[in-house]
Amino acid sequence: MNFHRVSAIIALAMAASACKEGTSPPVPSSVQAEVNMAASATAGLPLAAAPTFSVKDANGDILGGVAITVAVTAGGGTLAGAPTTTIPGAPTPIGTWTLGRTAGLNTVTVTVGALAPLVISVTGTPGPAASIAISAGQGQAAFAGTTVANALTAQVRDQFGNAVPGAVVNFNVTGGNGSIAPATITSDASGNAAGAVWRLGKTDVPQTATVTSGAFTTTATATIATAFNVDLRFFGPAMPPEAAAAFTNAAARIRAAITGDIPDVDLTVLTGNRGVDISSCGPTGVIVNEIVDDVIIYATVVPIDGPGKILASAGPCLPRNAASGGFAVIGVMRFDADDIAGLISSGRLDDVVLHEMLHVVGFGTNWSLKSLLLGAGGSNPRFVGPLAVAACNGVGGSVVCGNSVPVENTGGPGTADAHWRESIFDAELMTGFVEAPGVPMPFSNVTLQSFADEGYVVNPGATDPFLLTGGPVPLREHWNLIMGGDGQSWETVVKPSLEISPLGGIRKVKQQ
Helix, strand or coil, X not given: CCHHHHHHHHHHHHHHHHHHHHXXXXXXXXXEECCCCCCEEECCCECCCCCEEEEECCCCCECCCCECEEEEEECCCEEECCXXXXXXXXXXXXXXXXXXXXXXXXXXXXXXXXXXXXXXXXXXXXXXXXXXXXXXXXXXXXXXXXXXXXCEEEEEECCCCCECCCCEEEEEEEECCCEEECCEEECCCCCEEEEXXXXXXXXXXXXXXXXXXXXXXXXXXXXECCCCCEEEEECCCCCCXXXXXXXXXXXXXXXXXXXXXXXXXXXXHHCCCCCEECHHHCCCCCEECCEECCEEEEEEEECCCCCCCCCEEEEEEEECCHHHCCCEEEEEEEEECCCHHHHHHHCCHHHHHHHHHHHHHCCCCCCCCCCCEECCCXXXXXXXXXXHHHHHHHCCCCCCCCCCEEECCCCCCCCCCCCECHHHHCCCCCECXXXXXXXXXXXXXXXXXXXXXXXXXXXXXHXXXXXXXXXXXXXXXXXXXXXXXXXXXXXXXXXXXXXXXCCCCEEECCCC
16 A cells, blocks of 8 residues: 555544534533613513523533524513524524513523523513593492592503502592592502592582593592482473572482481372372462372472562472471472572572572471471560570570570561571571672571471581671671562462371361
C-alpha cells in the first residue's frame, strides 16, 4: 500500500471526525423571562408589548431554533401567534396575549423539553369605568321625612364587570324632594361607593335619585311607607292643570302624614247595592257604590261668589259613625274659578288646597264629635287633645298652650272654632287666614298630632319645621285682604250632608 495514500485517508478521517464534533447542536440549559415584562395590565385587553423570553446554553448564550411550547395556563385569556421555536440570537416574544376579562392573575407557561417551565405572570386590573349599578339599598320603603334603613351603595364597573376603585360617585335626588348625604363618595377597593344616607321627602310620590360616575348613570328608587289611601276624583268642568296638580300633591302629602289604615266602608252593603247619591254635597248625579278605602275626595273648580271673596269650600260629605271614629268616607272640595288664577300666580294654591283637604280629613270638622273642642262659639275656644297639646308645648308654646291649644275665635263661621288661633300661630298652615305671597305656611306637628288625637296613626317626619314665639304676634296683611276681600272668612268649612244611620243605612243629615 502506498504510504502517502494511507496517511491522506487517515488525515481526511480525522478531519471529518473533527468537523462532526464542531457542528453538534448546543444543549439548552435554561429558559428565562426578559426584564421588559409588565407586572399588570388592563383585564380583557391585549398587552401593549408582548413579554419575551430566552433559551440559553450553559455559557449563557441565547439559542435559536429550539422547540418550545407556549400556552395560557391561568386567567382565561387568549394567545395569538404563539411561537413554536426560539428566535436565533434574540429574545423570543410569546405572541399577542389578551388577558382574561376577570381582574386577577393571568399566566402563560413556556415549556422547553425537560427544563423547569417558565411561568410568566401578569395581573389583570380593572379598566376605565363603563357602568354603575346600585349594589345595596335599592327599592326600600320608609316613612316620609325619615331615612331608609340601609344606606345606598353604588358599584362602579368596567366594560367586563370588574369593580373599579377610586371612581368619584355623585348622588343626586331627582324625585320626591328628599336629600342624600354625603352627596359625593369615592369607590373603594371593591368598586363600592358606600354610605349614602337617603332621607325621603315628605310627600307620597315616587322617590328617585340619580347616581353618576363620569358619563355613567343609574337610578335608585324608594317608596313612602303608608297604609292610608286618599282616592282623589275630579268632577265638573275641566280645571287648570296647576289646580289638578295641587289637588294631587295635597293628597300625596296627606298619605305621607297619615299612615295607618282605617276600616273600609262597604257602601254596597249599606245601601243594598243601590249606592249613595252625593248630589247634595255638590257632585250632581254621582252615585258611589263601592268599598271605600279609606276616603274618597271629590274636587272641582267652579264659580262660587266672584273674585276676592270665598276662595274655597271643603269638608266631609259622608263621615263614618261615631263608633267607627267619625272619619270621612267621602269628602268634597270646591274652589272658586274666579280666584284660582290669583292663587296660581301668587304661589299660594298648593298651601290652600292642602289646608282645605285637611278639613275634609277631619281638621276642625271632627273635633266636636270626638269631644276635642271646648268653648265653641265663645271668646276662648280650645283644643284639648293631649297629643296636640304636647306638640304645642314642644314647639315653644308652653306659655300659650299649657293644657290646651288656642282655637280661632274670630273670622266668622267659616273660620272660628275650626282653625288654630291666628294671633298665636301666625303663618301656620291651619290658621284661618291665608298668608301673603312669599310667606311660608308650615304644616306643623301640632296640626298632625291633632289628627292623632282623632284616632289616626300619623308620621311626624312628614311635617315642616315650626316654632312658636311664646306669645301673641302682630297681625300681618293677608292674601284675601290683598286680593280685595273683607278680611273675614275666605273659606267655607262644609258640614256633612249625609250620615250612616245607627241601623247601618245612609240618610240625609237634618241641617240646623
